[in-house]
Amino acid sequence: MIPKVAVQTAQRVTVNVPVALEAKVVHTNNTNAARTTNTTAPLTVTVAHPAYTVFTLAAWHSLEDAVVAAEHALRTGALTLHTxxxxxxxxxxLAGAATFRQALRLINPHxxxxxxxxxxxxxxxxxxPAPLQQPIVHDSARSPIGRPDFLFDGTTGLIVEYDGDGKYGSPDNTEEAFLALHNERRREKRLLSVGLRMFRVxxxxYDDPEMMPDLIQAFHQQEKLRGGAAVPRCLIEGGYRAWV
Known part of the structure; x- marks a missing residue:
């Protein structure tokens, strides 16, 4: 049985329904063999449960779509891992169950x-291999350097950071952007000093077809540079495996 959720809202809602299901509408417009129903009255809308939405995305779209949506739902409280x-x-x-099982391995709140x-x-x-998400990295004096997005630990020591458009402040504030960039470069030098390398996306x-080949090349180059030496555990605090 498909799980559903009843959502109550007093906001304006547009509902597309098959013509055969139309009843007591306030105003309708033809829209590709369906009708658009507009009402300003309080309305209860039954929608698919977030868990079913995650399954549908995995089955009919992509692993990435399912994981991105699920983890957003975890962050906003619309879904829990237990549920x-x-x-x-x-x-x-159901068709698509295999991809959904892969998604379950990847979905976490981190x-x-x-x-x-x-x-x-x-x-x-x-x-x-599964990297750590959000570990705290320390220098040799046990002073914290930062909390990167991902760290491939083991014998690799490659950090991957996603730099969004607003990471270095507002483009209109050159002083703020310069200071943020300066602090980030300083942090990167400290990471290099303990044998870790940074790869920025x-x-x-992000969608460049060359990005992942470049990252994989950096992964193997860093592994070769370390010569099989494991990243010392004393440098890493916490963190969560990206998948299980």
Missing amino acids: LHRAAPHFTN SESPRESGLKCKFFRAGL HSNS
Whole structure:
């Protein structure tokens, strides 16, 4: 049975319904064999449960779409991991169940933006090992350097950061942008000093087909530079595996 949620709203709602289902409408317009119904009265709308929406995205769209939507729902409180996993048996025998099971491995509450959710899907599909999300990295004196988006620990030591458009402040405030950039470069030098390397993904490179090959190349180069030496655990505090 498809789980549903009843949503009560007093806001203006546009509902597209098949002509055969139309009843007691205030105003209608023909829209591709359906009718658009407009009403300003309080309305209860029954919609698919967020867990079913995640399944539908995995089954009919992509792994990335499902994970991005699910983790956004976790951040906003529209969905919990417990509810998502409890709903999973409903979809076991449906087409798309395999992709949904992959999504369940990736979905967690630790991604802080849709791009972080999407990036780990790219890592997963590329066959990379699961990095840590949001670990705190320390220097040799145990002073915290920062909390990167992703850290491939083990014998790699590659940090991946997503730089959104607003990371370095407003483009209209050159002083603020300069200070933010200066602090970020200083942090990057401190990371290099403990044997870690930074790979940055920007808003204009996220969808670039060359981005992942470049990242994979950086991953293997960094692994080679470390010569098989593991990243010391004393440098890393906390963090969560990007998938299980």
